[in-house]
Amino acid sequence: QSALTQPASVSGSPGQSITISCTGTTSNVGSYDFVSWYQHHPGEAPKLMIYEGYKRPSGVSNRFSGSKSGNTASLTISGLQADDEADYYCCSYADSNNYVAFGGGTKLTVL
């Protein structure tokens, strides 16, 4: 059982927006701005999409955005494209014990 809870699946049509939630606790998501998000196409290397809650690494499309409210972080993908179909994982770091936790992953299907 993952320390962070994500929905197993979400779906959307091309051009639409979707949001993936990531619920933690006051020990991780709620207390720190350390949430990151990874995109994983099966068989490929995972890719960092968002770090420190809302920041995008160089080269990541601005269609990807991150936010947080209380103990829940969210990843929003706007203008859905076929290539966005992948698994998405949230990740949180707690510097109180130097612990890194991943969510269980969400499978995004582009209809």
Place this chain on the structure above:
Amino acid sequence: QVQLQESGPGLVKPSETLSLTCTISGGSISNYFWSWIRQPPGKGLEWIGYVSYAGITNYNPSLTSRVTISVDTSKNQFSLSLSSVTAADTAVYYCARVWFGDLFAPNFDDWGRGTLVTVSS
């Protein structure tokens, strides 16, 4: 962007030690931290731990009694050793580079493609 490649046995017997190596190309192992992450079949990602280029380590508390991550700067490689394995350790194992952002929290900005390790007799 560096390239990372995992290597090691794809089959390990129960109670034995799983050993994997990650070879870094296109960049130096120096001045970075490096991590192992795994994904059991049908499940999510699990952080195993990370090591600095100077050998400082930080492990997942659930694995700390069985895991060792080490670095070999002369070969531009780092390694994972997981002892006393069981079927629950069957997973795809990824190596990744740790990048510390503006708030000095760890993020994983370059990954290998992963290698499947099956624990079975």
